[in-house]
Amino acid sequence: MLNSFSRLRLSKDAYCALILLLSTYCLAQKMNDAGSRAASVLDSMPPTRQIDQVAISPDGSRVAYVTGAAVSVVPASGGAAQSVGLPSGNSAREVAWSPDSKRLAIIVDVPGDVPHSQLWLADAGTLKAHRLAELNGYAQTPSFSPDGRRLALLFISGIPRIAGPLQPMTPLAGVVDEKIYEQRITLVDLNSGALKPVTPADMYVYEYDWTPDGSGWAATAAHGSGDNNWWIARLYLADTASGQMRELYAPKLQICQPRVSPDGKQVAFIEGLMSDAGLNGGDIHVVSTAGGEARDITPGIKASPSTLNWKAQDRITFGEFVDGKAGFATVSPDGGSVQTLWTGAEWAATDANNVQVAASLAQNGTSSAVIRQSSSAPPEVWAGEIGKWQKLTTLNAEVKPAWGEARNVHWDNGGEQVQGWLLLPKDYDAAKRYPLVVSVHGGPSYACASRFDDKEGEYSAMEYFTLCPNPRGSFGSGEAFTQSNVKDFGGGDFRDIMAGIDAIAKEYPIDQTKLGIRGHSYGGYMTMWAETQTTRFRAAVAGAGISDWLSYYGLNDIDEWMIPFFGASIYDDPAVYAKSDPMHFVKNVKTPTLILVGDRDGEVPMPQSVEWWHALKTLGVPTELVVYANEGHAISKPADARDYQLRTLEWFEQWFSKPEAK
Numbered sequence: 001m002l003n004s005f006s007r008l009r010l011s012k013d014a015y016c017a018l019i020l021l022l023s024t025y026c027l028a029q030k031m032n033d034a035g036s037r038a039a040s041v042l043d044s045m046p047p048t049r050q051i052d053q054v055a056i057s058p059d060g061s062r063v064a065y066v067t068g069a070a071v072s073v074v075p076a077s078g079g080a081a082q083s084v085g086l087p088s089g090n091s092a093r094e095v096a097w098s099p100d101s102k103r104l105a106i107i108v109d110v111p112g113d114v115p116h117s118q119l120w121l122a123d124a125g126t127l128k129a130h131r132l133a134e135l136n137g138y139a140q141t142p143s144f145s146p147d148g149r150r151l152a153l154l155f156i157s158g159i160p161r162i163a164g165p166l167q168p169m170t171p172l173a174g175v176v177d178e179k180i181y182e183q184r185i186t187l188v189d190l191n192s193g194a195l196k197p198v199t200p201a202d203m204y205v206y207e208y209d210w211t212p213d214g215s216g217w218a219a220t221a222a223h224g225s226g227d228n229n230w231w232i233a234r235l236y237l238a239d240t241a242s243g244q245m246r247e248l249y250a251p252k253l254q255i256c257q258p259r260v261s262p263d264g265k266q267v268a269f270i271e272g273l274m275s276d277a278g279l280n281g282g283d284i285h286v287v288s289t290a291g292g293e294a295r296d297i298t299p300g301i302k303a304s305p306s307t308l309n310w311k312a313q314d315r316i317t318f319g320e321f322v323d324g325k326a327g328f329a330t331v332s333p334d335g336g337s338v339q340t341l342w343t344g345a346e347w348a349a350t351d352a353n354n355v356q357v358a359a360s361l362a363q364n365g366t367s368s369a370v371i372r373q374s375s376s377a378p379p380e381v382w383a384g385e386i387g388k389w390q391k392l393t394t395l396n397a398e399v400k401p402a403w404g405e406a407r408n409v410h411w412d413n414g415g416e417q418v419q420g421w422l423l424l425p426k427d428y429d430a431a432k433r434y435p436l437v438v439s440v441h442g443g444p445s446y447a448c449a450s451r452f453d454d455k456e457g458e459y460s461a462m463e464y465f466t467l468c469p470n471p472r473g474s475f476g477s478g479e480a481f482t483q484s485n486v487k488d489f490g491g492g493d494f495r496d497i498m499a500g501i502d503a504i505a506k507e508y509p510i511d512q513t514k515l516g517i518r519g520h521s522y523g524g525y526m527t528m529w530a531e532t533q534t535t536r537f538r539a540a541v542a543g544a545g546i547s548d549w550l551s552y553y554g555l556n557d558i559d560e561w562m563i564p565f566f567g568a569s570i571y572d573d574p575a576v577y578a579k580s581d582p583m584h585f586v587k588n589v590k591t592p593t594l595i596l597v598g599d600r601d602g603e604v605p606m607p608q609s610v611e612w613w614h615a616l617k618t619l620g621v622p623t624e625l626v627v628y629a630n631e632g633h634a635i636s637k638p639a640d641a642r643d644y645q646l647r648t649l650e651w652f653e654q655w656f657s658k659p660e661a662k
Contacts, residue, residue, distance in 0.1 A: 038462070041458055042645060044402050045458060046400060046401065046402055047399070048379065048396050048453060049068075049396055050352050050379075051065055051067055051352060051371045051379050051381060052068070052352040053094060053351045053352065054066075054370065054381050055096065056076060056383060058097055058362055058363040059101040059362065059363065060363070061075065061101065062101070063075075063369045063381060065369075065371075067395065069086070069088070069089075069090065070084075070086070070092060071086065071095055071104070071106055073124065074392050076369070076384075078390060083127065084106065084122045084127045084129055085122070089111070092106055092108050093117075094106070094107040094140060094141070098144045098148045099144055099147070100148055103124055103144075104129075105119065105120070105121060105151055106119070106122060106129065107120075107139055107140065107142060107153070114159075115162050116134075116135065117137075118133065118134055119142070120132060132188065132190070133195060137156045137158050138155070138156045139153050139154065140153065140154050140163075143208070143210060145214040146211075146212055150188075150190065150214070151187070151190055152187055152188070152198075152217070154183050154185060155183065155184060156182065156183045156184075157197075158181065159181040163181070163183065164227065164278075165227045165277065165558055165603050166634045167602065168601075168632035169632065171600065181226070182203060182204045182226065183206070184198065184200075185219065185238065197243075198240060199219070199243050204223070204225070205219050205221045205238075206220045206221060206230055207220045208238070209258050209259050211289075212263070214240065215239065217237070218236070218248070218258040218260050219236050221236055222234065225557070225558075227602065228558045230254070231254055231277075231563075233254070234247055234250050234255075235247070235249040235269060248287055249269075249285075249287045249291075249294050251294075252271070253271055253564055254271065254282070254564070255269050255285075256269065256270050257270045257307055259308045259310040259316075260289070260310065261333065262310065262312070263313055265288060266287065266288055266289060267286070268284060268285070268286050268308055269287075269308070270306070271285050271294075273445055273483050273565070274445050275444055275522065276442070276445065276446070278353070278355060278356075279446045280307065281475040282479055283297075283301065284296070284297050284305050284318060295335065296335075297331055297335035297336075299335075300478065300480075301338060301478055302323075303323075303329075303477075303478065304320060304477075304479070306358070307356050307357060307358040309359070309361045310333075311361055312365050315331070315365070316332075317329075317330050317341070317386075318330070319357035320357055321357060321447050321449070321476040323408070323477070324448060324450070324476055325343055326343070326344055326346060326348045328342050341386045344374075345450055346372065346450050347372070347373050347374060349370065349371050350369075351371075354453070355446075358370070366385050367383070368383065368385070374406075374450045374451070375450045375451065375452060375454070376406070376452075379396060379453070380392070380393045380394065402426070402457065402461050403423060403457035404423055404424035405424045405428070406450055407421070407423075408421060411499055411500050412503075413492075413495055413496045413500075414499075417477075418469065418470065419477070420448060420500055422465065422508070423456050424465065424508075425460055425464060426460050426463060427463075430508075430509060431509075433509045434510065434514075435463075435656050436464065436466070436515050437465070437466050437518060437652060438468075438469065438500075438518070439455075440518070440522070440526045441474070441519070442519070442521035442523050443475075443521070444471075444489075444522045445475060446474065446522075447474045448469070458645060458649060459649070459652075462649055467504055469500045471492070471496030472493050472496055485565075487576050490580040493526070514656045515537050516539045516540065516652045517537050517540050517541075518540065518541035519542070519543065521544050521603060523543070524544045524545025524546070524604065525546040526545075527540050528540075528545045531588075531589045531593065537591045538656060538660075539592050539655035541594045541651055541652070542596070543635075543644070544604040544609070545582075545604065546582075546604055547612035548581060548608065549570055552605070558602065558603070582612070583611065583612075586612075586616075589619065593616055593621065593623045594623070594626070594651040595609045595613050595623065596635075597609040597625075598631030598633065598635055599629055599630065599631065601633045602632055603633035609627075610625070624647075628643075628644070
């Protein structure tokens with residue numbers, strides 16, 4: 001769920017005064033016994049080396065992976081990794097193989113206040129690299145043409161910040177006149193490094209895929225603001241020579257992952273209800289490149305496809321969320337039965353975002369590379385046939401989990417089967433009773449999964465049970481399940497969560513006088529909503545939550561996501577929003593609440609947290625607000641991220657340790 005703070009009209013002095021008034025971040029922390037314990041828990045969390053991307057060569061012989069500033073290449077059959085020669089001081093971010101597997105294109109970020117990158121080309125044999133182009137702006141998704149003679153990428157020239165609604169928004173000042181920076185498919189001359197923007201200047205391209213003959217691209221795109229209009233993007237066929245874009249399909253919902261068939265006659269894509277750009281899930285559709293009706297080839301599938309590969313004319317391979325797990329399957333472009341290749345209670349991805357189930361596939365469609373991890377195993381690079389991978393790296397060989405066992409759990413709510421992940425307390429003893437913290441995922445169109453780097457481990461180390469539920473609206477149980485909270489925010493999804501608590505309490509020793517709830521984004525909204533509907537929670541932590549749909553809509557620069565979920569704008573149908581509005585029920589709140597938010601949040605603006613804090617203070621509910629300066633929706637600075645988690649742990653420990661109110 002996306003929003004922006006950018007329409008608040010504050011002078012610079014007023015803005016700074018507000019931050020100083022609201023934020024406790026820069027003040028000395030009160031380190032009582034609970035805080036010291038929480039700090040020790042955070043210090044005990046195992047440090048892992050992040051793997052930023054993995055890509056297998058088209059011939060399947062080698063795997064490139066990015067870690068921090070470095071790019072390494074390792075034989076797909078196993079062996080020693082070698083580093084690509086890149087300059088120190090810059091950070092490699094993305095790699096792409098040439099079709100003949102002889103070259104690597106690498107996007108390298110240059111440190112600075114505004115986005116600036118370089119494009120490097122490396123010889124895959126010698127691993128020597130040379131700088132090809134300077135990219136003054138934000139660049140991503142490099143891709144060689146099928147014949148290897150051209151290189152395309154997505155590029156936003158001159159943008160003052162990294163693209164995307166998760167990033168800190170630029171505060172408004174002076175006369176407000178939104179400047180739009182369009183992301184265009186841009187060709188890079190492989191000899192001179194010259195850039196040639198190809199797609200129209202008034203069109204923002206989100207994703208693209210080359211046609212087999214190299215004459216064009218299938219692309220998802222929309223006019224206007226890139227941050228806002230992903231939800232109304234359409235499918236186009238763009239010509240590489242003229243840049244003209246011909247519309248192929250206008251979807252009913254959101255689309256992503258356009259992939260052209262090997263014969264160039266069809267395009268496959270995912271369409272479904274998606275609350276956030278980049279959090280993919282839905283059904284797989286196919287449409288002719290000549291145009292016409294699109295066909296749903298996975299109707300009724302009890303999973304949520306998230307990525308596509310079309311290597312063989314008669315089979316589409318896809319990654320999917322399924323029952324809280326990762327999976328890979330294939331389906332014919334004509335539809336019919338889905339063939340499962342592999343499903344595991346773990347996670348498989350190709351980049352550090354870890355938000356999609358994905359594999360990098362070689363040209364043969366069977367050899368693959370993934371970043372594989374679970375709650376009990378840290379991330380490493382693996383390669384091989386899907387489901388038969390072998391480990392290629394030992395980057396985190398010494399890293400062990402500092403938390404308890406994760407279990408895939410299920411429960412029933414009025415005939416609806418719901419799934420979630422339960423993390424047991426560290427050193428779990430069934431004879432003891434433990435607090436339970438419910439951790440609600442963002443989205444709502446997303447899902448909890450088994451990953452090593454999820455923060456729930458810290459609650460387990462505090463000796464709490466942690467339940468991460470996938471209520472209706474989540475991915476993993478099919479598109480009908482994902483759409484079942486449309487016009488029902490805080491209805492069935494909330495009941496699913498509460499039913500999960502009751503079901504878990506019947507099987508595990510939960511101290512029901514010590515229940516907590518937390519979440520960020522949709523999870524922050526659900527935390528605010530839950531404490532208006534029940535007094536069962538002893539403590540709550542709301543990160544970047546929506547407290548008031550009316551003010552949220554008025555501040556929102558990225559409001560297109562809301563229409564599919566509510567059916568109309570708040571001005572046209574205020575009642576459908578009001579019944580799900582925490583502020584309408586705020587006088588019911590009794591739960592002590594910690595509120596955390598970035599001051600430049602572009603998905604859920606800071607004023608939403610200020611409203612909730614102000615209301616709870618007025619009503620005498622124990623509350624605290626922390627505003628993180630120069631942070632967006634994702635609290636990304638290491639010191640801020642630690643402070644966010646430390647305060648969360650301290651808050652639960654503080655209120656769980658107090659005597660129960662009579």
